[in-house]
Amino acid sequence: xxxxxxxxxxxxAIAIREDGETLALEGALDVRTLTAAEDDLAxxxxxxxxxxxxxxxxxxxxxxxxxxxxxxxxxxxxxxGARPDHQAxxxxxxxxxxxxxxxxKPMPRWRQVLVQLGRxxxxxxxxxxxxxVFLGRALSATAHVFAHPARLRPASxxxxxxxxxxxxxxxxxxxxxxxxxxxAYQSVVQLRPYGxxxxxxxxxxxxxxREMGVLITSIMVxxxxxxxxxxxxxxMKAREEIDALHTMGLxxxxxxVVPRILGLVITLPLLTFFADAMGLFGGSMVTxxxxxxxxSQFFVRVHEAADHNDFLVGIIKAPVFALIIxxxxxxxxxxxxxSAESVGRETTRSVVKAIFLVIVLDAFFSIFFEKxxx
Amino acid sequence: MTAAAxxxxxxxxxxxxxxxxxxxxxxxxxxxxxxxxxxHDGVDLEVKRGEILGIAGGSGSGKxxxxxxxxxxxxxxxxxVTIEDRPVDAIHDGEKAALIGVLFQQGALFSxxxxxQNVMLPLREHTRLKEADRETIASMKLELxxxxxxxxxxxxxxxxxxxxxxxxxxxxxxxxxxxxFLDEPTSGLDPLVASGIDxxxxxxxxxxxxxxxxVTHDLNTIFGICDRVAILSDGKATVGTVEELMRSKDPWIxxxxxxxxxxxxxxxRHKHDGKR
Numbered sequence: 210x211x212x213x214x215x216x217x218x219x220x221x222a223i224a225i226r227e228d229g230e231t232l233a234l235e236g237a238l239d240v241r242t243l244t245a246a247e248d249d250l251a252x253x254x255x256x257x258x259x260x261x262x263x264x265x266x267x268x269x270x271x272x273x274x275x276x277x278x279x280x281x282x283x284x285x286x287x288x289x290g291a292r293p294d295h296q297a298x299x300x301x302x303x304x305x306x307x308x309x310x311x312x313x314k315p316m317p318r319w320r321q322v323l324v325q326l327g328r329x330x331x332x333x334x335x336x337x338x339x340x341x342v343f344l345g346r347a348l349s350a351t352a353h354v355f356a357h358p359a360r361l362r363p364a365s366x367x368x369x370x371x372x373x374x375x376x377x378x379x380x381x382x383x384x385x386x387x388x389x390x391x392x393a394y395q396s397v398v399q400l401r402p403y404g405x406x407x408x409x410x411x412x413x414x415x416x417x418x419r420e421m422g423v424l425i426t427s428i429m430v431x432x433x434x435x436x437x438x439x440x441x442x443x444x445m446k447a448r449e450e451i452d453a454l455h456t457m458g459l460x461x462x463x464x465x466v467v468p469r470i471l472g473l474v475i476t477l478p479l480l481t482f483f484a485d486a487m488g489l490f491g492g493s494m495v496t497x498x499x500x501x502x503x504x505s506q507f508f509v510r511v512h513e514a515a516d517h518n519d520f521l522v523g524i525i526k527a528p529v530f531a532l533i534i535x536x537x538x539x540x541x542x543x544x545x546x547x548s549a550e551s552v553g554r555e556t557t558r559s560v561v562k563a564i565f566l567v568i569v570l571d572a573f574f575s576i577f578f579e580k581x582x583x
Numbered sequence: 584m585t586a587a588a589x590x591x592x593x594x595x596x597x598x599x600x601x602x603x604x605x606x607x608x609x610x611x612x613x614x615x616x617x618x619x620x621x622x623h624d625g626v627d628l629e630v631k632r633g634e635i636l637g638i639a640g641g642s643g644s645g646k647x648x649x650x651x652x653x654x655x656x657x658x659x660x661x662x663x664v665t666i667e668d669r670p671v672d673a674i675h676d677g678e679k680a681a682l683i684g685v686l687f688q689q690g691a692l693f694s695x696x697x698x699x700q701n702v703m704l705p706l707r708e709h710t711r712l713k714e715a716d717r718e719t720i721a722s723m724k725l726e727l728x729x730x731x732x733x734x735x736x737x738x739x740x741x742x743x744x745x746x747x748x749x750x751x752x753x754x755x756x757x758x759x760x761x762x763x764f765l766d767e768p769t770s771g772l773d774p775l776v777a778s779g780i781d782x783x784x785x786x787x788x789x790x791x792x793x794x795x796x797x798v799t800h801d802l803n804t805i806f807g808i809c810d811r812v813a814i815l816s817d818g819k820a821t822v823g824t825v826e827e828l829m830r831s832k833d834p835w836i837x838x839x840x841x842x843x844x845x846x847x848x849x850x851x852r853h854k855h856d857g858k859r
Contacts, residue, residue: 240681240710240720240758247716271759272727272791273712273720294792301790302723308732310699310718548740550694 221269225249228263231289235266238274247277254281265290275302336562343540344532347470350462362468369472373434374480380433384425385484389417389491397499406500410507411514413492418519422485424571427530430477431563435538438469439559442542443552451543461543470535477531478524485523518583526574530567537563603633607762607794608653612662615648622648624818625662630762635788635795637805639839640815646798647688649815650766653796654685666762677709677758684755684793688766690747692739698725698750699735705757721757728753729783745776749783756787763787765797769804777801781808802848814839 221237223246232253238246250262262281264270270278275298282288282303291299316324354360396409442465445451451461493507502510541559545551608630615623622645630636640646651657653664655671664671666682674682692701702721706712712720722732728749734742742750748768755763768784769777785808788795799805805812806825813822816835821828829840839845 240706240712243710243716244712272723272756273716273759276719276723297790298792301727301786305723305726307719307722307726310722311733311736313736548694 225253227253230260231263232261233263233266235268237269238267238277239269239271240273243273243277246274250277250281254286260285261287261289263290264288264292264295267292267295270295270298272298272302275299276307279303340537340540343543344536346462347466347536347539350460351467351470354463354467360463362464365464365468366472366475369469370476372437373430373473374476377430377433377480378483381426381429381480381484382487384429385417385422385487386491386494388421388425389413389488390495392416392421393492393495394499397495407502407510409500410492410496410502410510413496414489414511414515415519417488417492418485418515419522420571420575422488423481423523423526423530424567426477426480426484426527427534427567428564430473430480430531431534431538431567432560434473435534435563436556436560438535438538439542439545439556440552442466442539443545443555446543446545447547447549447552466535466539469539470532473531473535474528477534478527481524481527485520522574522578522583526571529570529574533566533570534563537566603631603792605632606630607632608664608666608796610653610662610664613649613652613659613664614661615645615652615657616660621818623652623659623815626815626818626820628653628813628820628822630794630796631811632761632794633788633792634810635784635797635808637809637812638796638798638815638820639800639805639812641800641835641839644815645818646800646815647766649820650685650764650796650798654683654764655679680705680709680760681758682761684758684760684763686748686751686755686763686765686768688770690739690751692742692747692751692754694739696738697735698730698737698739698742698753701739701750702735702754702757705754709758721753724753724756725750727756727787729779745772745780748772748780752783756791756793759791760793762794762796765795765799767799767801768797769799769801774803778803778807784808802845803851806845806848806852 221239221241223234223236223238223242225246226233226235232250234246236242262278264278275295278288278299279302288299393409393413396412397406400406400408400412442451445465451465454461454464489508489511493502493504496502496507497504538559541555541562545555606629608628610626610628613623613626613628614621626649628649638646638649648657652659653671655664655674658672666674692698693704696704699718699721702724703717706717706720710717721735725732725735730746730749730753734746734750739747739750752765752768765784768780772780781804784795784797787793797804797809809825811822811824812828813820814828814836816833821831821833821836823831825840828836831837831840
């Protein structure tokens with residue numbers, strides 16, 4: 210008589226006894242002992258042809274175990290001595306008509322790349338069209354509201370200004386100061402060998418006023434408020450609140466999108482002005498430490514280095530960036546479908562797209578202002 | 584007689600082999616508070632091996648909180664829960680997965696995995712089965728829960744409400760748990776699908792010998808399949824068979840089990856019994 214056991218101490222074990230034409234199972238036949246029992250039984254049934262598997266001493270049986278026994282049993286092999294509860298389980302499992310899980314044929318790598326490329330291009334084209342369409346609808350709704358000033362929602366707009374503007378002041382201040390410090394520090398190090406470290410003040414003032422102030426503010430606002438627009442509108446979309454608005458005869462464009470666009474178009478230039486001021490303050494701190502230029506001297510030099518054009522170039526861009534951020538944020542919010550994960554996906558896309566477009570537009574602005582001589 | 588009633592009155596050799604009637608889960612003096620609001624004020628509950636126990640109560644009576652406490656997802660503010668004589672918070676990992684299976688109200692299927700992958704996840708984490716065996720077992724569980732193997736390739740977002748419940752049930756059954764917790768298994772389903780789920784619960788309870796704790800306010804489930812019912816009101820649980828509870832003097836329980844909807848469910852039950 211041969212005996213085989215599996216499993217260590219404490220773990221469930223199964224023993225198989227060979228007794229003439231009968232294989233007697235003893236112990237537990239469940240997911241933990243299944244693999245061992247399966248191999249062992251297959252080998253023994255292959256070697257000789259036992260007529261029966263005896264289950265009398267089986268202490269426990271689960272569905273995978275029952276499935277194994279069902280597969281082994283048949284015309285030649287009988288299951289005997291099963292306890293009533295084990296028999297009930299065997300009856301249930303044996304009558305199931307099991308089909309294998311469907312498989313997908315994997316696509317070759319090169320085709321995947323090609324398909325992905327085509328799909329992304331197609332999506333980018335559709336996206337571009339969607340942005341233009343939404344921009345048009347948003348502007349038309351805004352024009353409509355201005356034509357009927359009673360529909361302007363001052364309370365809603367002022368809430369947006371508070372959320373996107375006032376709450377953002379501390380973080381914008383910190384970012385603007387830090388960026389100015391970085392620019393000033395690098396300039397001093399690079400210009401000192403030529404004895405031109407005084408020009409640090411020119412570099413800081415021109416780069417902060419023309420580019421850095423508005424760019425840092427826009428990127429911050431895209432991350433902070435653009436994402437909030439998408440999430441707020443997206444959750445409303447997912448919970449059918451937008452549909453509820455429509456059934457009440459309200460236009461979601463007018464109620465949700467226009468106040469956000471107007472709020473941000475008002476806020477972003479103001480935030481940019483604030484960032485400009487904070488940036489110059491940061492620059493004056495660095496020049497005070499490294500070059501012993503007092504803040505009052507610094508600001509006198511700023512007046513010589515930068516003129517009102519530099520300031521205007523920065524400020525003019527702000528409302529355009531605000532429009533882009535608000536439109537992208539609201540558009541992606543409206544694109545949300547029922548599920549919670551689509552809110553997350555659209556929020557990510559909205560932030561990435563808004564920052565991307567802000568930087569692309571900024572490049573075009575640089576060329577444009579150079580051409581018009583500002 | 585309903586299937587549940589049959590089993591209750593004639594303990595068969597089937598039940599004895601599984602040790603039916605012995606307590607498998609005990610909750611003593613459960614107190615749960617949220618801020619100043621006391622949801623449970625000393626709930627005592629005993630779940631017997633092999634039974635279908637319903638947990639019912641009005642909205643906000645703490646049905647789901649009680650289920651979270653029984654499964655060890657939430658530690659009670661006072662009192663203790665033991666499953667098979669062990670405190671529930673001392674049961675971990677694979678052991679817990681093999682002991683309890685939970686069907687959450689919304690299904691809680693992992694949205695990034697297909698239905699079959701959802702079912703195979705506990706098998707992959709807690710057993711050392713071969714890939715082919717795991718797939719066979721997953722296909723069997725789907726079949727047991729009333730789905731087809733081809734549904735295994737679908738993703739949770741492609742399923743109807745009834746299929747979500749069945750797929751989640753297949754996942755809850757993955758490791759052949761000894762207790763199955765079902766949170767509102769029939770909510771949001773049309774009556775036909777709901778009674779299909781009820782029948783499935785009875786069938787699994789009978790054939791697999793799995794103990795079922797079902798949180799529900801579906802009166803058809805309560806009258807149709809539950810061996811015993813625990814009704815939560817005023818922070819306490821009143822436990823008994825439906826017949827016992829119907830004689831209760833407690834005004835809320837009386838209203839709950841004698842209201843117009845309860846009468847309709849009761850009539851349906853009698854008609855059902857008559858046909859058998």
